[in-house]
Amino acid sequence: MASLSIVVPFIFLLLVNWCFARPLYPLPSRRNDRNRRPLQTFRPYNVAHRGSNGEIPEESAASYMKAIEEGADFIEADILATKDGVLICSHDVNLDDTTDIHDHKEFADRKRTYEVQAVNITGYFSVDFTLEELKSLRLKQRYPFRDQQYNGMYSIITFEEFISIALDAPRVVGIYPEIKNPVFINQRVKWPGGKKYEDKFVETLKKYGYRGSYMSKEWLKQPAFIQSFAPTSLIYISNQTNIPKVFLIDDVNIPTQDTNQSYQEITSDKYLDFIKEYVVGIGPWKDNLVPVSGNYLETPSDLVARAHVRNLQVHPYTFRNENQFLHFNFSEDPYKEYDYWINKVGVDGLFTDFAGSLHQFQEWTNPLSSGEEDAHKLLDRIASMISKFKHA
C-alpha cells in the first residue's frame, strides 16, 4: 500500500495543478499580443467619451467595442458604485435617463430624492441597487435624436468588465476612468476595512496591472488616465498610484463638489501651480476655453496657454457631431471643429461622442504611418539606385 500513499497525494497535486495553474502557452487568440500595435502618442489623444455613444447606448460593452473598432486611443468611463459596493460604469447617479428602470415594477418603491452637488434630484439611484438588480436593467440611448435601435439590448457593466474590454483589444487601447461623484458615493456606500471609494477604485486598477507614470514603459503597455472633478480625490490617491491624473473642470458657475472652490479659483495661476504637482493635465468644458456668443466662438481665453506653460495637457470635453452642438463658425461641419481645436487651439486630447469621426479626421490630416513608410521605401530605392553607379 506504500504506492497508494504516493499515488493519492500525486493525483491530488495534479488536481490542484489543473485547477489553479495557468496554461503554459498563450491562448490562440493572444499569440500575437507581443506585436500589438502600440498606443499612438504623436498626435492628440482620441478619447471615446462613454464609448461610441453617438451610435450605441453609452457605457455599454458594445459601445466600447465599437469605439475600439473605430480607432479610439482611449475608452472613457464614469465609475460609480452599487449598494453592495461593486464599481460600475454609469454616468448619472440616477438610472432614469439611460435605463428602462421605469419598466421595472419590482423596483417602483426605490424612488428617492437625494441632494447631489447641492441640487435635489428625484429618481432611482444606482447606490440603492445591488449589482444583481442593476444587471436586470437594460440600457437605452440618452438622446432621442440618436439611433434608438439598440435600446433594451445591453446591460450596465462593471469597472472590471470595462477593463477587460480594453485589455482584450487587438491593439493597445488605453482606459480613462473617472472617479465620479466621490462625495455622494462615500456618503451612501460603505466598504469593509474602513476603505472608501477611491481606495477600491485604485485597487481595481492595480489588480489588472495598471501602473506607471505618464509615458513610462509600464504605462505604454497599459495606458491609463484617472480623471475627476474632485481635487481631494486625486490628491488622496496620488501616493497610491503614479498613473497620470487629469483634473476635470466644470462650468464657470459650478464649484468643486469636495472643496467648494469656484471656477475662477481653480483656474488661477496659484492653483495651477499647486495642482500641477499631482496632475498631468486638465479637462475643461470646451465652451470655457473659448467663450461663445450668439453661437459663435470668440477669442480664446488664456487657460490653454497657462496650462501648457506649466506642462499641463489640455483635454476638453465634449465633441459631438450634431449641428445643435456645433457653433456657427464651423458650418455645421464637425471636421471643421476638430481642425480648429487641434490646429488652432492646440489641445492635447479630445473627449468625443464620435471617436470614428475624430479618427477619420486625424487619419486624413495627420496619418499614423503611410507617409513615413512610403518615404522610407522611396529613400531605400534611391540609395540603391545611386550606389549602383557609385561603384562603377
Add this chain to the structure above:
Amino acid sequence: MASPSRCVFPFIFMLFLVGCSSRSLYPLPNRRHNGNRQPLQTFRPYNIAHRGSNGEIPEETTAAYKRAIEEGTDFIETDILASKDGVLISFHDVYLDDTTDIAEHEEFINRKRTYEVQGSNFTGYFVVDFTLKELKSLRVKQRYPFRDQQYNGKFSIITFEEFISIALDADRIVGIYPEMKNPVFINQRVKWPDGKKFEDKFVEILKKYRYRGSYMSKEWLKQPAFIQSFAPTSLLYISNQTDLPKILLIDDVNMPTQDTNQSYWEITSDKYLDFIKEYIVGIGPWKDTLVTASDNYLRKPTDLVARAHARNLQVHPYTFRNENQFLHFNFSQDPYKEFDYWINEIGVDGLFTDFTGSLHQFQEWTSPLSTGERDANKLLDKIVFMISKFKTK
C-alpha cells in the same frame, strides 16, 4: 476762324463718341491673369453648391454664391423664376414668404394671393406679382431656423444675369447650374413680347453671356453649364436652341411631372430613359429614391443608377446636408461618411449639397486635385538629377 474751328468741333465730338463707346484695349488690372485661370476639375464627381453655400448664408444671394466659390465648389446652382415685368431672377420658391421679409412690408400687404401650383393651392406673396424693383426692396433671410440667422435682412434677391456675373468673375473657372423652375406656372402668369416664353428668355440670357457648347467641348470647358428642369417638355423645347448639356430632375415617387403629368415610375422606366437620353446628359433624382430607407437606415440601392449609367447618363442626386436630422443612421451623424457612401459605393457623378465646403474638404482629402502628382513629379526629377551625376563618370 473758318477751317480750324470747323475741324475742331467735329473732332471733339468724335473723341467724345470714341471715349463713351469704345472698350479698353487692355484688360482690367484684376483680370490680367484670366488666361491662366484654374480650369474646371473633371476627374471626380462634381461639387454643386445647391443655392450657394446656403448652409451658412441665406440661399441664392450674392454672398452665398461667392462663399461657395471661395469654398471650392465646381458649380453654383440656382433656380430661375420670373418677376411680373418678365425679368429672370434667382429664387427657389414661387412665393416669398419663407425666405424674405415680405411680411414686414406693409406697402405690399394687398398682394397676397392663392394660386394652384403643381396641383396644390398655396396662399402667400408670389414673385410673379412683383416687379423687379419691388422685389429688390425686399431682404432675404435664412430659411431654416437651425442655421445661422445673422445675415437676415442684409441681402436682396439677384437676377439671373447677376448670378452669371458672379460665376464669370471668379478667379478660377466656375460652372453654373441654373434650373428652369416651375415653367408651367411662370408661363401662365408672365407674358413676354413677341410671343416668347420663359424657356426662350432663359436660353437668350445664357447666349448673351456666351454659354454654349456640348458637354466637355472646348467652349463648354471655358464656361461650363448644366441646364436642369423637372419639366421634360421644357428641356425638349430648348434642345434645338442650345447644345448645352441638360439634366432631367426627378421628384419624389408620388409627384407626377408638372407638364406631362407622368408618374415617377414612368419617367424612370427603361423605355423613357431610352427616349430622354437623346436630349439630356444625366438625371437629378432625390437621393432617398435611389436607395430605399427604413427606420432612418439606408437599405438596398434601387437599380436606377445602374440603368442610367448603362445609357451613359450621369446621376446628380439632391440634396446633401450636414445636419444630423438629414443623415441616416448608417452614417453615425457624420456627413463625410455620407459623401463617402454616395461617391465610392453608389458611384454618383455629381452631388447637390448645401455644404459645398464640407464636400470639397472630403474630396481634397480622399481624391486630391494635384498634390500627390506634383510631389511625385518633383521627386522623380530629383532622382534623375541624382543619378545623372554618377552616370556621366
